[in-house]
Amino acid sequence: MTNKITIKEVAVRAGVSYQTVSKVLNGQAQVSKETKQRIMDAVRELGYRPNQIARNMRAKRSHMIGYSWIPTDPNQVNHILDQFLSSMVLEAEAAGYHLLPFPFREGQALVDGYRELINTGLVDGFVISSVNYNDPRITFLLEQNFPFVAFGRSNAELDFPYVDIDGVDGLCQAVEYLISRGQRRIAAIAWPEDSRVGNERLGGYLQAMQAHGLDVQTQWIERGEGTFEFGRQAASRLLRLSPSERPTAIVALNDTQAIGALHAARELGLEVGQDILIIGFDDAPMSQYLFPPMTTVRQPIREAGRKCVEILLALMKGNQPLKRNVLLQPELILRDSA
Amino acid sequence: MTNKITIKEVAVRAGVSYQTVSKVLNGQAQVSKETKQRIMDAVRELGYRPNQIARNMRAKRSHMIGYSWIPTDPNQVNHILDQFLSSMVLEAEAAGYHLLPFPFREGQALVDGYRELINTGLVDGFVISSVNYNDPRITFLLEQNFPFVAFGRSNAELDFPYVDIDGVDGLCQAVEYLISRGQRRIAAIAWPEDSRVGNERLGGYLQAMQAHGLDVQTQWIERGEGTFEFGRQAASRLLRLSPSERPTAIVALNDTQAIGALHAARELGLEVGQDILIIGFDDAPMSQYLFPPMTTVRQPIREAGRKCVEILLALMKGNQPLKRNVLLQPELILRDSA
DNA sequence: AGAATGAATGCGAACGTTCGGGTGAACGTT
DNA sequence: AACGTTCACCCGAACGTTCGCATTCATTCT
Numbered sequence: 001m002t003n004k005i006t007i008k009e010v011a012v013r014a015g016v017s018y019q020t021v022s023k024v025l026n027g028q029a030q031v032s033k034e035t036k037q038r039i040m041d042a043v044r045e046l047g048y049r050p051n052q053i054a055r056n057m058r059a060k061r062s063h064m065i066g067y068s069w070i071p072t073d074p075n076q077v078n079h080i081l082d083q084f085l086s087s088m089v090l091e092a093e094a095a096g097y098h099l100l101p102f103p104f105r106e107g108q109a110l111v112d113g114y115r116e117l118i119n120t121g122l123v124d125g126f127v128i129s130s131v132n133y134n135d136p137r138i139t140f141l142l143e144q145n146f147p148f149v150a151f152g153r154s155n156a157e158l159d160f161p162y163v164d165i166d167g168v169d170g171l172c173q174a175v176e177y178l179i180s181r182g183q184r185r186i187a188a189i190a191w192p193e194d195s196r197v198g199n200e201r202l203g204g205y206l207q208a209m210q211a212h213g214l215d216v217q218t219q220w221i222e223r224g225e226g227t228f229e230f231g232r233q234a235a236s237r238l239l240r241l242s243p244s245e246r247p248t249a250i251v252a253l254n255d256t257q258a259i260g261a262l263h264a265a266r267e268l269g270l271e272v273g274q275d276i277l278i279i280g281f282d283d284a285p286m287s288q289y290l291f292p293p294m295t296t297v298r299q300p301i302r303e304a305g306r307k308c309v310e311i312l313l314a315l316m317k318g319n320q321p322l323k324r325n326v327l328l329q330p331e332l333i334l335r336d337s338a
Numbered sequence: 339m340t341n342k343i344t345i346k347e348v349a350v351r352a353g354v355s356y357q358t359v360s361k362v363l364n365g366q367a368q369v370s371k372e373t374k375q376r377i378m379d380a381v382r383e384l385g386y387r388p389n390q391i392a393r394n395m396r397a398k399r400s401h402m403i404g405y406s407w408i409p410t411d412p413n414q415v416n417h418i419l420d421q422f423l424s425s426m427v428l429e430a431e432a433a434g435y436h437l438l439p440f441p442f443r444e445g446q447a448l449v450d451g452y453r454e455l456i457n458t459g460l461v462d463g464f465v466i467s468s469v470n471y472n473d474p475r476i477t478f479l480l481e482q483n484f485p486f487v488a489f490g491r492s493n494a495e496l497d498f499p500y501v502d503i504d505g506v507d508g509l510c511q512a513v514e515y516l517i518s519r520g521q522r523r524i525a526a527i528a529w530p531e532d533s534r535v536g537n538e539r540l541g542g543y544l545q546a547m548q549a550h551g552l553d554v555q556t557q558w559i560e561r562g563e564g565t566f567e568f569g570r571q572a573a574s575r576l577l578r579l580s581p582s583e584r585p586t587a588i589v590a591l592n593d594t595q596a597i598g599a600l601h602a603a604r605e606l607g608l609e610v611g612q613d614i615l616i617i618g619f620d621d622a623p624m625s626q627y628l629f630p631p632m633t634t635v636r637q638p639i640r641e642a643g644r645k646c647v648e649i650l651l652a653l654m655k656g657n658q659p660l661k662r663n664v665l666l667q668p669e670l671i672l673r674d675s676a
Numbered sequence: 677a678g679a680a681t682g683a684a685t686g687c688g689a690a691c692g693t694t695c696g697g698g699t700g701a702a703c704g705t706t
Numbered sequence: 707a708a709c710g711t712t713c714a715c716c717c718g719a720a721c722g723t724t725c726g727c728a729t730t731c732a733t734t735c736t
Contacts, residue, residue, distance in 0.1 A: 004459060006692060017716050022694060049457035054692035057395045057721055071424035082416035086409035090441050099439055103428050119387035228627055259627045286624035289566055289597045344722060355686050360724055368683055392722035395691055
């Protein structure tokens with residue numbers, strides 16, 4: 001294990017004091033061309049790289065961004081994580097920061113993980129995701145006045161920096177596309193009322209329907225878990241409604257539900273994309289390989305990751321970023337299910 | 339932003355020198371019951387938590403484990419990452435370590451990322467994944483004598499600590515199951531020859547076939563990208579072979595290819611699970627929702643993550659772990675495609 | 677009684693940086 | 707000749723810990 005080279009060894013080799021080396025490296029010194037050259041040579045020859053820990057210690061900063069996510073159960077997908085994480089890591093690295101993932105705890109202990117990282121000085125800021133109403137992390141971090149950016153919004157009355165995907169717009173796009181294809185009886189498979197994201201997306205559905213003067217029958221809105229099974233059951237109910245009430249198109253708030261709906265339709269002998277149109281949300285990687293390939297709404301995840309870090313970096317630097325709140329537009333991906 | 343409390347403030351409050359506080363906290367001091375109590379009280383009252391950076395600096399350790407993965411292109415899934423990462427994070431945290439994800443670079447620059455983290459002292463060890471033959475990271479880290487564990491094997495002649503999934507066993511299970519269902523003409527959709535993982539899995543296929551005295555026709559082995567498109571094309575070719583040569587079952591080295599095969603079969607009007615049996619590998623989250631739900635081989639990813647960290651921790655501690663090489667058994671998940 | 681022991685704590689130094697203030701030499705100015 | 711300036715560099719201190727050694731005081735042993 002190559003013993004680490006310190007700034008002092010560089011100094012010796014260059015024949016200057018180690019502090020001078022430091023200054024040269026940080027570009028804040030008046031030094032002659034020649035000594036500067038000698039120092040640079042020494043640095044290169046020894047392969048010296050400043051010890052980040054010592055640096056951080058001096059600067060009282062860790063140059064780390066904390067991030068914690070809800071590990072999904074094995075049946076669920078987290079196709080988001082890969083993209084979100086790597087976009088953040090890249091953006092952070094460009095500014096000399098690193099990401100520090102830490103375990104997501106449930107319930108009371110949730111905030112403790114954050115508190116611990118603050119108190120031990122391990123991170124300079126947080127990106128928090130899976131935000132919902134009354135998120136205890138938000139109130140805690142606001143109260144601590146600790147820099148953070150949320151991926152997702154929370155209660156309207158809380159003012160904090162966030163990046164989010166415009167779910168209203170996403171569903172508007174989906175519904176309007178269906179309407180443009182002549183659909184009038186469009187149902188929605190939604191989430192429980194305690195889900196902010198769910199309510200927002202559903203709001204998009206309602207808004208688009210209303211904008212086109214289509215009224216929404218109460219049976220057309222199914223609320224439940226964002227699972228395959230619920231999607232299937234909900235669609236099954238919807239598709240068994242009397243001919244006058246039965247929807248001819250279904251939008252689901254995520255792909256998993258949409259796939260469930262697809263199965264339900266199939267079980268009833270309906271041809272998806274023909275007899276019934278189905279649109280999902282998320283663009284899960286396999287959605288394109290289903291029968292038929294699924295029309296869905298894709299979220300600009302990498303963009304979101306970049307933005308989160310960008311805002312957080314500005315926040316940590318002390319200057320309020322120009323825009324503390326960013327809303328990104330998703331994109332409707334047309335395939336064969338609708 | 340609550341100003342950080344240092345050990346000195348605790349000392350003042352407890353009326354002792356700050357070094358004594360340190361000793362008490364690290365349990366290496368002879369102190370009277372009472373002062374110990376006073377110190378503990380002060381710690382609690384002030385909510386003091388030792389500054390990790392200062393600690394690391396003193397200890398010349400970062401308590402960080404570096405990890406870098408290949409970000410997949412948007413069409414591909416990385417359903418592995420979530421599980422792998424969170425299992426590592428959890429295991430690491432239990433030992434006071436954290437994970438440091440950093441960008442994966444391609445080609446020449448690949449090793450530089452690792453070198454940089456070593457030289458800046460940001461990490462104490464690495465977990466490397468997506469290992470293949472002649473992986474430059476392995477030779478580099480061995481040469482540097484820097485602690486690391488690979489998730490995946492490489493050239494047989496290299497001796498290094500690894501955790502891997504037994505691909506031979508995985509395909510044996512798949513093939514033997516097919517044989518037990520009376521299949522004799524079993525084809526394989528495999529990967530290019532430069533893929534170690536691919537060769538191993540294919541080896542499992544060959545081994546199982548041979549063990550049961552079934553000979554393998556050369557046309558039955560299709561080698562190509564692990565993509566949907568290749569899976570489809572390969573299966574299409576296989577299923578168009580003359581009746582005497584046409585396989586009645588197909589094993590693919592990953593689910594994406596298997597899904598492609600599924601489509602091909604469908605296009606030819608074959609009923610999968612009936613006219614043709616297909617088995618995938620990976621248990622991608624959506625595989626269960628396909629038509630028909632796919633039989634596939636599931637890898638114990640969380641277990642692998644835990645083991646990687648466990649071995650690495652032992653390595654960094656200086657003691658050679660009992661087992662430097664771990665091979666985990668995958669599990670055949672029976673569904674309807676075979 | 678004087679010395680040796682031990683318990684309880686203090687102290688200085690060090691980890692590798694950065695930063696603000698020196699300091700001496702060379703030079704120009706009056 | 708005395709003085710200010712600038713250049714090019716050096717030096718001490720500090721960031722928050724931990725660690726080894728020293729110190730003090732009370733107690734026990736010979």
